[in-house]
Amino acid sequence: MRILYAIQGTGNGHVSRAREIIPILKKKGEVDILISGIQSDVELPYEIKYKYKGLSFIFGKKGGIDLLNTYKKSSLKNLYNEIHSLPIEQYDLVISDFEPVSAWACKIKNKICIGLSHQSAVINKKSPKPSHKDPVGKTVLKYYAPVTNSFGFHFEQYDKNIFTPVIRDQIRLATPKKSGHYTVYLPAYGDERIIRILSQIKEVQWQVFSKHNQKPKIINNIKIQPINNDHFIRSMVNSIGILCGAGFETPAEALYLKKKLLVIPMKGQYEQQCNAASLKKMGVPVIKSLKKKNLEKIQDWINKDQKIQVDYKNETEKIIDLIIKNYVLKKSNIMIPITPNISTLKKLKEKSFGKIIAKLTA
16 A cells, blocks of 8 residues: 655644654555645654645744745745646555645545644634634635545544544653753744743743754843754753643643643634634633733743643554545545646635735735
């Protein structure tokens, strides 16, 4: 059996999860790996067959996506060519972790594509949603990487095809300790903002992992260091608590390690707003932004204990076996043909990047 496993390369969570899924897939058949995107800092210790630019979102420094930079670095023509050049028909099973090139290639060639991602769980009707409406955000999640059927991961099992998070063995096998520091990962904020705010809480040692700085430095009670997978895990495992964005993998690992957790969802990022709604329901404090007005809430989080119980069993191989049983052995390869063109992709791009794109292309 030939398997194509396609991974979204924007952010580190997808790649971190892939490190656990790939060895299981290799037990089931011959696996080729595809990765698209340009924002991941975590290395994948496997041969990558296809490496595409795809359609990436660029992190800004003010709490959200840098829309203008994202637009400048995207190319519809390149994406169109990547989609059409991928020999998707060679594979018996295509699994996409919110990866657009493989998903759209399957659409074009009327081939089944299975979604195995956090996003698949987020768009489920039974998963928590923020109080405010975001039709554009919902559209992006639905059409960015469309799949035939999906299996999702979330903080809790909200529906039958939603499973608890994939926790890396490096985390599962670790022995948590408290060495007196707090770990910080806020890739949508610049170092200057983080230093300016967190330095005002002087009694705390902060270990900040930066997406914008490649050289370690120490400023008073704040240690800034570039993102390194092993260093980041060591910092989390030995921390008192973790301050991070409302992504998926890092908050899930923090909960598994029984660490105090405080999240700041990215502005204009619907997925993170949904995650924040889910975490808040579980008892995790959420603040809207890293600003001086929220210092009291950060201090309150530091002063209080936090006990949230989760049961994140290792069910990854069971999920892979379920996918193979239902979509390879049964050959349930039924889809409605669709042939997206440049116009279709342009509409997707405009919806993804918001009103600024419409203005730039007017």
